[in-house]
Amino acid sequence: MAIEDLLYPLLKVYIGAPQWVKTSIGETYSRLPRAWRHGPHRDDFAQELREHGGALGCALARNKLRQTLEWALETVPAYRRYEGLLDAIENPEDLLKQLPLIGKADIKADPERYISTAVPVRQRLKTFTGGSTANPMLFYLHKNVSRPKEYAFMDDFHTRVGLGDRDIVLALRGRTVPSAREHGGRLWMYEPIKRQLILSSDHLEPDYMPQYVQALRAWRPTYIQAFPSALHPLAKWLAEHPAPDITQRIRGVLLYSENVYGFQMDLLRQVFGCPVLKHYGHSERALMAASMPDDERYFFWPQYGYFELVDETGNAITQPGVLGEIVGTAFDNRVMPFIRYRTGDMAMLSERPGHALLPGYPVVERIEGRMQEFLVCRDRRLISITTMGAAHFDALANVEAIQYEQSEPGRCVLKVVSRHPLSAAVKQKIACAVAVKTQNGCTASVEEVGRIPRTARGKQQMLVQHLDISDFFGAAGSE
Numbered sequence: 001m002a003i004e005d006l007l008y009p010l011l012k013v014y015i016g017a018p019q020w021v022k023t024s025i026g027e028t029y030s031r032l033p034r035a036w037r038h039g040p041h042r043d044d045f046a047q048e049l050r051e052h053g054g055a056l057g058c059a060l061a062r063n064k065l066r067q068t069l070e071w072a073l074e075t076v077p078a079y080r081r082y083e084g085l086l087d088a089i090e091n092p093e094d095l096l097k098q099l100p101l102i103g104k105a106d107i108k109a110d111p112e113r114y115i116s117t118a119v120p121v122r123q124r125l126k127t128f129t130g131g132s133t134a135n136p137m138l139f140y141l142h143k144n145v146s147r148p149k150e151y152a153f154m155d156d157f158h159t160r161v162g163l164g165d166r167d168i169v170l171a172l173r174g175r176t177v178p179s180a181r182e183h184g185g186r187l188w189m190y191e192p193i194k195r196q197l198i199l200s201s202d203h204l205e206p207d208y209m210p211q212y213v214q215a216l217r218a219w220r221p222t223y224i225q226a227f228p229s230a231l232h233p234l235a236k237w238l239a240e241h242p243a244p245d246i247t248q249r250i251r252g253v254l255l256y257s258e259n260v261y262g263f264q265m266d267l268l269r270q271v272f273g274c275p276v277l278k279h280y281g282h283s284e285r286a287l288m289a290a291s292m293p294d295d296e297r298y299f300f301w302p303q304y305g306y307f308e309l310v311d312e313t314g315n316a317i318t319q320p321g322v323l324g325e326i327v328g329t330a331f332d333n334r335v336m337p338f339i340r341y342r343t344g345d346m347a348m349l350s351e352r353p354g355h356a357l358l359p360g361y362p363v364v365e366r367i368e369g370r371m372q373e374f375l376v377c378r379d380r381r382l383i384s385i386t387t388m389g390a391a392h393f394d395a396l397a398n399v400e401a402i403q404y405e406q407s408e409p410g411r412c413v414l415k416v417v418s419r420h421p422l423s424a425a426v427k428q429k430i431a432c433a434v435a436v437k438t439q440n441g442c443t444a445s446v447e448e449v450g451r452i453p454r455t456a457r458g459k460q461q462m463l464v465q466h467l468d469i470s471d472f473f474g475a476a477g478s479e
Contacts, residue, residue: 002039002144003032005125016178019189026192038148045152045332048303058360061302064331066092069099072337075118078102079339096306096340101314101327103342104129104137111138119335129283139284140336146285149332153304157290161252161275163223170216171196172226172234173256174454188215197221201230201454205400206419209237216246224253224272228260229460233400235271247272254279259373259385259462265296280345280367286328286338289367292357297350299361305330307362308340309349312470320351323368323382346374373463377441378410380472385463388437403452405464409472410442415449422448 007014014022035043052060069092073083082099089095107114115124125141141147163169171191179185180200187200187208197219199212212234224231231253238247253268253276260278268276275293287305289298300307306329309317317324326345330338347364354363368374374382385404400417414430416422422430427446434444454460 002041002148003037005039005143005147008125008147015175015191019179019186022189023192030193030195038151039144041145042148042152045149046155049152049156052303054359057302061306061331062092064303065096065306065329068329068331068337069095069339071116071118071334072339075116076114076337077117078113096329097316099340101310101340101342102338103344107139108137114338115140115336116334124335127283141285142333142335146333149304150285153288153301156301157254157277157279160277160290160293161223161254163252163254165195167195167223168219168221169194169196170219170221170224170226170250171198172201172224172230174201174227174230176200176202187211190219196225199234201227204230204233206233206237209234209241213238213241213243213246216243220249222249222251224250226253226255227460228255228258228264229401229454229462231255232264232267235267238271239267250274252277256281258460259368282343282345284328284330284338284341284343285333286330286341286343287326289364292355295355297352297355297363297365298347298367299355299358299363302360302362303331309347309364310342317349320349320365323348326367373465374469374472375404375406375412375438375442375463375465376409376467376469376472377438379441380409381438381441382469382472383438383441388434401452401460403460403462403464404444405466407466409467412442412444414444414446415452416446417449417452422446 014025017025029037048060070086072079073086074080079099085095085098089098102114119142123143125143125146127139127141129137129139158164171194175198177187177189177198177200179189180187180203187203188211189198190196191198197215199215203211250272251274253272253274255276256279265276277293278291278296278298280289280298281287285305287300287307289300291298308327308329309324310327311317311322311324323346326343326347328338328341328343330341346368347366348368350363350365352363354361373385375385375388376382388404400419402417403415404412405415406412412434414434416430430446431444434442452460
């Protein structure tokens, strides 16, 4: 039994409480043994990771895939009609290919069909998809299993940069700071359970940076966990106002939940002088991947879930450099197993060999983000918004923020927040740069705005896409 899963419904109350309440309750709770807080399964998953690396990890994954499919076909209504395949097909990979791809729309249409009838209701942990999706989905995790598993794999990720339980972490991941809502209120809070100095993601303008710097000097964090778009303004400020007592203490930067652009990686490495790693995951917990200190590619943990890459018709992609959709089959969630779940995220398989420390880990060159994060050219080509970052346009090097918006193929609006007005000549230069980058596939009009709002979770939406990208996915071709 995990105490944390019992208390999970009270998380928002705890975070919204005054600082003295978080300090007293959080510090007391953090002293409890980890096995009490997270349950025994966290250590079980950690042991699996320690003992099943390389070929053993792939063997464990294969066994988990077989067990997951057997459970789903025998106990989940949506898969009962495939139960006869268990005796006919021994190879779990071949069995998996006989099952349909599913997406959010399938689950939302009839969620009960995807819930196991063999698990008591009390073991369901109700949750919702997060991120910037405008249409969240209700689903269930496995109480006392799913979240402890997540902790174990996140621990494994943290070891890549040496982050431990006693380190203080600067957190810029969209968490609301209650006191920041008040005029002149404090823009940070300290969360003692995870030892996080949490900065408000709603006050990233230059005028507020001195308050952030003051908090960093007081709490002295040694690691950073952040959305790239939230950390970038702080890093830019520190580049312009050097504070070596802050930046030289940082030993690792871990980035989550958003596309990461080349200019952001370059600046973070320049300012903090330490490894900068990228993480990929999602609320449904079907797959997890991350980069390494010496390799920016994404490596998928085979012990976490089964990775597939498919084209627009659902066929497997095995050729490197071809754009496809990431599909995952989740392990260890017996309440609501996700089988061949379409994430909507896009990637390309890597041509290069895998990492020596991660043998057997599926690897992609980069994750392009969700389908809606592509510009559509007039000739139906798709251009990932990842490749349209400010690093490509000298005229945008010093602006505060940008956002693309598209309503018709071949045309887009580029919204720019700048401290100084942009001249007509600069706007024309930016528009020409967009045309060059898209090989004359897209014409941009540049529009100055005072502010670009973030999503409810504190993320920056780089592209507001009004087109249905699935209509153009087949024309994307290869890189």
